[in-house]
Amino acid sequence: MLTDRAVVTEAYTVIPRGVLRDIVTSNFPGWSGTRAWILAKPVQGFATTFAQYLVEIAPGGGSPHPEPETGVQSVLFLLAGRLNLTIAGTEHHLEPGGYAYLPAGTDWSLTNPGQQPASFSWIRKPYEPAEGITPPAPFVTREQDITPTPMPDTDGTWATTRFVDPDDLAHDMHVNIVTFQPGAVIPFAETHVMEHGLYVLQGKAVYRLNDDWVEVHEGDFLWLRAFCPQACYAGGPGPFRYLLYKDVNRQIRLT
Template identity: 85%
Template sequence: MNTPSYFAPTGGLPPQTDLLTDRAIVTEAYTVIPRGVLRDIVTSNFPGWTRTRAWILAKPVQGFATTFAQYVVEVGPGGGSEQPEPEAGVESVVFLMSGRLDLTVEGAEHHLEPGGYAYLPAGADWTLANPGETPASLSWVRKPYEPAPGIDAPKPFVTREQDIAPTPMPDTDGTWATTRFVDPDDLAHDMHVNIVTFQPGGTIPFAETHVMEHGLYVLEGKAVYRLNNDWVEVQEGDFMWLRAFCPQACYAGGPGPFRYLLYKDVNRQIRLT
């Protein structure tokens, strides 16, 4: 595949001469957090992490995300954490967008470069460290793991986007494809974090309306996204949260590919009690 491109925010502040108007939108059905609001003064620090800051994009609050949390994390040179996950029942996916990271999972060492992807099951022993001389930026998705009767919990794994062939969607001539890091039929997993790619002009040709909640972080390119009743322009570095059953579709605007990291909850019965 071609060398992938991943956008990561760098913070800073706009000049006092800039207009206040921006593209941020918060509704009951969806939220758009544009890259222009990911500034220094809205970062968070985490206990147990050194030389690290994070932009928290989604967390479970009333009227917003219900199943997951998602961050962009910037780890400075020499920074990282020996105990990054504070909750034993929470699983994670980390996806590296820039820089280098050393990841240790259950005693096994891995060296991540941009495109590196790791699934870290609930209760796993893992650490992260930046051995380089420049900051490393990653997307971090966290979700409480929901066990299923008679099914063993999934094991950790580490891979790269570059090593996985995208799966074209049917009847699209390859203009819409998904890089799947987990087999959709593997019921051990209760979430998928994949990369969706549209070539210029590619489209979702109907308004998807489904039970899965979404977090979408745009890695590359631009598009016009249909969210509920609205058409919204988005670009690399933007984040979208879509509630369950929010109608959704898009047109990729070009001139290059439009790509995003997509979270969704999957493979579990609806809890009623």
């Protein structure tokens, strides 16, 4: 019997954590001890601007050259375990909540030095240069070191952890963490040009997507096309949190 919550439509997709099983993993050239669940990629009727993976690296595994395309930028967000990330010869030690932005053309490598598997979200997008704007530099930070910004008129029940200044035009994508306290809502149907990848980090909620209400919880992934109406109600008993991708800060190309 098919009783899970997987949904694929032209406006949105829900990939529940229950379908992310061993038989749907992918292996990547140049990686050892690694498997990945590909959650989004540019295909007709699906994601158009980005790719997103859930990646698991066994102890001692990793890659000396993870990114095969010179024009592609990445964001890594560590979910569990430990990772050593080397950027242009400088080593960084990531623990859960660790976040790294890696510009297109960056020389980087990744290994798991721990005794347990490490898992992380990997978001990739081609970088769109803009005239007169210097491309951004790589950086590594932690979610725990950033104070969430409350959304207007929500009394702090809806807040966003921003890793990049929204006014920095060097960045053409943002990957943030959105947090709703129990009972908090998106109080209107957002309808905007940004495409979303949404990986649920904690809690549960009901999401309004186009004409439908869908139940989501920790480990689920959602893709939302541009202009898909969206709203949310956090059901509790704890916070509802997700990692959110969106494309930003560029003119619409017509030719």
